[in-house]
Amino acid sequence: MPASCLVFFVHDKFVTGNSATGIENWIIQPCGLLSDVFLRLIKMIVAPLVFTTLSAGIAKQGGAGAVGRIGGKTVAWFVCGSFVSLFLGMAMVNLFQPGAAMHLTPPASADNTINKSVMTLRDFIYHVFPSNFFDAMARNEILQVVVFSIFFGIATGATGEKSSIVVNFLDASAHILLKMTGYIMNFAPFAVFGAMTVVITKEGPGILATYSRFIAEFYLGLIILFALLAGAAYLFIGKLILKLIRHLREPSLIAFSTNASEAAFPKLMLELERYGCDEKIVSFVLPLGYSFNLAGSMLYMTFASLFIAQSYGVSLDPGTQFSMLMVLMLTSKGIAGVPRASLVVVAGTLATFKIPEAGLALLLGIDPLMDMGRSCLNVIGNGIAAGVIDKTERN
Secondary structure, eight states: OOHHHHHHHHHHIIIIITOOOIIIIIIIIIHHHHHHHHHHHHHHHHHHHHHHHHHHHHHTTTTTGGOOOHHHHHHHHHHHHHHHHHHHHHHHHHOOOOTTTTTTOOOOGGGGTTOOOOHHHHHHHHHHHHHHHHHHHHOOHHHHHHHHHHHHHHHHHGGGGGHHHHHHHHHHHHHHHHHHHHHHTTTTHHHHHHHHHHHHHHOOHHHHHHHHHHHHHHHHHHHHHHHHHHHHHHHHHHHHHHHHHHHHHHHHHHHHTOOGGGGHHHHHHHHHHHTOOOHHHHHHHHHHHHHHOOOHHHHHHHHHHHHHHTTTTOOOOOOHHHHHHHHHOOOOHTTTTTTTTTHHHHHHHHHHOOOOOGGGGGTTTTTTHHHHHHHHHHHHHHHHHHHOOOOOOOO
């Protein structure tokens, strides 16, 4: 509350009093520095985190031929669910246009890049494949890092015993980077204060109405996605979907209240076994789901990315938006276990499509509210997936 009062006081005292220079010197610049440093720290870890987590995950599965019948069903369900989630987010943000009311001026460093935001299909395909891995890492070309990581992970897993030292190194590096991410996220409250102060000081308290609309539309999207997932599951398990949802209620509440789907993992596993799922199915599907099937986070990624583009007046044609959807489909698979992973993935996507990365600061203040909803749906989505796979194995 004191921080909010300070922001409103500064806006009324200086913005309405035409003293923009004073604000620039002692409010906007110092507060903006807090969010800028946080964004640079996020960008610092994105590429190495994607490489280590994705390569290690694929390698530990034994390479390309390790996925059997259950794995094939599980991955197919996850891919379809991810596409539906991402597409729904894209459709919702195009329908409601929540960022159109922001009218933000792009940062000076982004002025010359906005016109390049539209990619043709040929440009996108050409851009996917790196000519130099280290160059892709240095420029934070996340999609190129993902492609290299997939090839590297498959080759490492197929090499067998000889690659065990590499797998252990990647796994240890991933855990170290995850620990670094946790440290960086401890700085998030300061970045939130700085970002919200700058935005409200420049745009006025009326900007909060836009945030309220954004949150309401996002939660509407989550409700629609829940209905779609439950409807798809009904086709496989029939009326048992109601029993399954009752068992998912407590784990989803844990995820909602803690802002972490991982916190609900033990309870989710227990409730699925109480529902009647085979223990082997649960043990296989859930860990894979926590890496590849975060339905709520997928919805948020397209919603947030296009919201930022709209806020800065960056026009993206349908083809470019679909390209963005496919980029998110790939990049989100690499760092699903990262704290506040959605912010990390969105940061990489903005850079890929030349959208001002400073727009990420718009989300910092409201991200905890969004994280509650998407964590809850992540748990529900994985629980439904386990129930469906279990049913198909019994038939």
